[in-house]
Amino acid sequence: MIEIEALTKVYGPARAPAVDEVSLYVPRGSVFGFLGPNGAGKTTTIKMLAGLITPDSGRVRLGGYDVARQRSAAMAQFGAVLEGSRNVYWSLSAWQNLMYFGRLKGLRKAQVAERAEDLLTDLGLWERRDDKVGGFSRGMQQKVAIAAALIAGPPIVLLDEPTLGLDVEATRTVKNWIVEQARELGTTILLTTHQLDVAQELCDRVAVMRQGRLVADLPTRELLARFRERDRYEIRVEGAAPPGFDAVARDGVTTISVRVSDPIEVYEVVERLRAHGAVIESLTQVQPGLEDVFVSLLNEPSHAA
Amino acid sequence: MLRDVLRAEIGKGLRIQLAHPAGHVITLLISTMMYLGLQFVLGQGALREDLLPQTLVAIGGYWFLQYAGLVMVADLIEDKRAGTFAQSQLTTAPPWLPMLGRLISASVFGLAVATVAALVPMLVAGIAIPLRWAALLPAALLGVNVLAFTFLLASLALVSPVIGALQSLFTALVLLLNGSFLPLALYPDWLAVLARVLPTTLGTEALTQTLFEGRTVGELWNGGTLPWLLAHTLALTACAGLLFARNHRRALESS
Numbered sequence: 001m002i003e004i005e006a007l008t009k010v011y012g013p014a015r016a017p018a019v020d021e022v023s024l025y026v027p028r029g030s031v032f033g034f035l036g037p038n039g040a041g042k043t044t045t046i047k048m049l050a051g052l053i054t055p056d057s058g059r060v061r062l063g064g065y066d067v068a069r070q071r072s073a074a075m076a077q078f079g080a081v082l083e084g085s086r087n088v089y090w091s092l093s094a095w096q097n098l099m100y101f102g103r104l105k106g107l108r109k110a111q112v113a114e115r116a117e118d119l120l121t122d123l124g125l126w127e128r129r130d131d132k133v134g135g136f137s138r139g140m141q142q143k144v145a146i147a148a149a150l151i152a153g154p155p156i157v158l159l160d161e162p163t164l165g166l167d168v169e170a171t172r173t174v175k176n177w178i179v180e181q182a183r184e185l186g187t188t189i190l191l192t193t194h195q196l197d198v199a200q201e202l203c204d205r206v207a208v209m210r211q212g213r214l215v216a217d218l219p220t221r222e223l224l225a226r227f228r229e230r231d232r233y234e235i236r237v238e239g240a241a242p243p244g245f246d247a248v249a250r251d252g253v254t255t256i257s258v259r260v261s262d263p264i265e266v267y268e269v270v271e272r273l274r275a276h277g278a279v280i281e282s283l284t285q286v287q288p289g290l291e292d293v294f295v296s297l298l299n300e301p302s303h304a305a
Numbered sequence: 306m307l308r309d310v311l312r313a314e315i316g317k318g319l320r321i322q323l324a325h326p327a328g329h330v331i332t333l334l335i336s337t338m339m340y341l342g343l344q345f346v347l348g349q350g351a352l353r354e355d356l357l358p359q360t361l362v363a364i365g366g367y368w369f370l371q372y373a374g375l376v377m378v379a380d381l382i383e384d385k386r387a388g389t390f391a392q393s394q395l396t397t398a399p400p401w402l403p404m405l406g407r408l409i410s411a412s413v414f415g416l417a418v419a420t421v422a423a424l425v426p427m428l429v430a431g432i433a434i435p436l437r438w439a440a441l442l443p444a445a446l447l448g449v450n451v452l453a454f455t456f457l458l459a460s461l462a463l464v465s466p467v468i469g470a471l472q473s474l475f476t477a478l479v480l481l482l483n484g485s486f487l488p489l490a491l492y493p494d495w496l497a498v499l500a501r502v503l504p505t506t507l508g509t510e511a512l513t514q515t516l517f518e519g520r521t522v523g524e525l526w527n528g529g530t531l532p533w534l535l536a537h538t539l540a541l542t543a544c545a546g547l548l549f550a551r552n553h554r555r556a557l558e559s560s
Contacts, residue, residue, distance in 0.1 A: 052391050052557045075397045085388020085560075089317070091324040096317075103313035106306040106397040132324070148392075 001188060002026040002049065002156060007058035009044055018044045020212040021058070026205070028155070029186040031178060033193065033203030033220070035294060040209040042192040043083055046160050049190070050080050063155050076105060079149030083160035083192070087145035090134030094125050094144045097133060098151050105152035112151060119147040123173070139170030146174065150181075157181065159191040163198055171198070178202055200224075200290035208297050215297050223293055232286040233258045233266055235273065242276035253281065310398040314406020322376060322414055329414065332372060336422035340364045340485070341430060347486060356488060357432045359513045363484035365423040366505035366512075370451045371476045373415025377407060377455050378462045378472055385463075391560040400553055404459065412452055440515040442522050446534050447508025453541035454504035460548035463556035475503075484509050504541065507534040 004024040010017045019041040026032040036042050047053040049060050051067045051074065060067040063077035081087055088097045095116060102112030120126045123143040128136070133144050142162070149157055162178070163171045175198060181187040193199050199206055200220060207217040216223060235256045241247035247256045258269050266283070273280060322329070344352050344360065384390040393403055426432055458475075462468040482492075482500035489497055489510055500506045511530045514520045525531040 047391075047558075050391075050395060052394065052560070054554060054558075072397045072399075075395060078395075080392075080395060082388065082391055085391065087388065087392055089321060089389055090387070091321050092317070096320060100313050100317045101392070103309045104393065104396040104398075104403075106309060108309060 001028045001063065002032075002190060003059075003061040004045075004049070005059045007045065007048055007060060008056050009041075009048060009053060010056050017212045019048065019055075022209070022212075022214055023058075024207060024214070024217060026188055026190055028188050029182055030204045031182045031189045031191065031202050033191060033199035033206035034209065035192070035194075035196070035199060035206055035290075036209035037298060041212040042209055043160055045209070046080070046082070046158055046190070046192060049158055050078070050082075051075065076152070077154055078156040078158055079105075079152065079154045080158040081142075081145045081149050081160060081162055083164070086141070088133055088141070088148050090141075091132060093130045093132055094120060094136075094147070095129040097144055097148055101148040102151040105154075107152055115151055115153060116147075119150060123147055123177070137170075139166050139173075142166060142170065142174065146177065155186070156188045156190070159189060161193055162191055163193065163195055171195075175202060196290040196294055206290070208294060210298055215300075216293075220290070224287070224290065226293075231259055231261065233260065233269075233283060234286055235269070235283050236281040237273060238279040238281060242273060242278055245273075257286075307398055307402060310396055310402055311406050311409075314393075314403045315410045318380065318407050318410025319413065321380065322410065329418075332418055333421050336368050336372075336418050337425040340422060340426050343486065352430055354432075357426075357430060358434055358517060359488040360485055361423055361426055361432055361434065362513050362516065363488075363505070363509040365419045366447055366451065366509045367476075367480050367483055367485050368422040369412075369415045369419035369448070370454060370479055370505050371415075372418040373408075373411045373451060373455045374458050374472055374476065376414045377411035377459045378468055380407060380411065381459055381462045382468070385556065385560055388560065391557060394557060401549065404456070404549065408452055408456055408459070411455060412448075415451070415455075416448075435516055437515055437519070439521050439525075440512055443508060443511035443515055443525065443531070443534070446531075446538060447505065447512055450504050450508045450534065450538045450541065453538055453545055457541055457545035457548060460545050460552050463549070463552040464559070479503050479505055482506065484513075488513070501533065501537075504537075507537050510534075 002024065004022060007019055007022045008017060009019045022045060034042050034045070044053060048055050049062065049067070051071060062074045065074040065077060067074040092100065098116035098119065099109070099112050102116065103109065120129050125140065125143060133141055136144065146162065163174050166174065178189055178191070179202060182189050203220050205219045206223060208215050218226070235258060237254050237256060239254065240249065241254045241256050245256045247254045258266065260266055270280065270283065340361065341352070344357060381390070384393065394400060396403060427434065458468070458472055461471060465471065482496070482503055483506040489500060489506065492500060507530065511525055511534050514525060514530060522531065
């Protein structure tokens, strides 16, 4: 589990807070999405979790160990893939990288070798284990970085933009792997991403940061439900839409968007459509995506978490 | 556990350096040619046999310092640029331990170049260097002196954008003044004092006194060379440690 209490980091002579009193709790075995626009403070928070940046105030505990006071024990609790960096040595082979990063976490050579074989096999890299990582595709390099983060079998994994720049297949591999780690092995995963479809698909819970502060921290379903647009409906009808309706036609099916002030008005719209002879295929309340929620949160003047 | 981390760091450093052997081969070639070329020019077309043994010890010290420093600083800069520096710090070991591992792997390459740079002229020009037990302590202290200076450079390299220029400046001064051109005894007094402030000079002086003048460790101590060498090495180590403590955190925050 990850516990963050009132974490704050300020930069520069203006003492502008990059992270401002952020508190979070991520339970064991969950996938936690940490979202926000560029400069929101996500990477600074991740680096404070990893002990790379010292917070000005607040506390971080990883697996119950305080990162500042029990550094060595806390370091054994997690692996990390950091954003905007190579994460692994390109002039070393995949095998050499895993052996190095495993032993850096204090594991013995034999322990690391066994685990490295499993990971490289799982990620489809076993045949190329002795090739230099510099010659790998971006997706393969990212797989090696993820394997390096996992080599010591940490209970927590921090992933800063794990699917950035990956093609569809590599993204799918990484997503499947994240789900497997959390669901089957009970690994706690905290990830940041700008790919909101990825977050919506993977995360049990998401937090949204804006200007260093948390503006939301809810289970994904609850967050989506909270932003469900209760006044918008979509009605699918066969053929063309009757005049006077806002409609989009595709493949012989027309989708009519309706905005009402009271749900009872939907029945009136249905009656009007029927009166025009329209055959109604379906009627659904519009469900927002995480992207819609994200945009709404960022555009609001303030929003309580 | 700490031993595993140290071994991993040394192994990684050696593998990364050996992944690009061309640079090391070129340095070896330069190191073997440069000394004899310099002495030939200084001797106005001849090698002065009376000066060769002492200056050869000094050039060995210079190459150890020059190449260990170069490997260490280049490795750190590349690591920081690539982003692997931050990853290498996510260890259960204290932060100084990976740095010690880097220092040891860099020193292997420095020592290799220094050895070749000394051995080839010995074979080519028939330079004889007597081996004495008393020289072991000064030689070891010379090595520690070089490593302390390399650690100092590395601590600067963590944050300084001009570390390349600083390193060139220091190594050029060492080459000019540590006795690689002329033995220290031939310098004017004021220049000898200045030269002794630089790394390797006191170590070279102590080593040549035992090798060529037959002095014992006790005589080196009473003569002041050994205490000064010890103090110089301790001062360098202390400065490097303080700089590392100050710069390490800043380096992580900017990585």
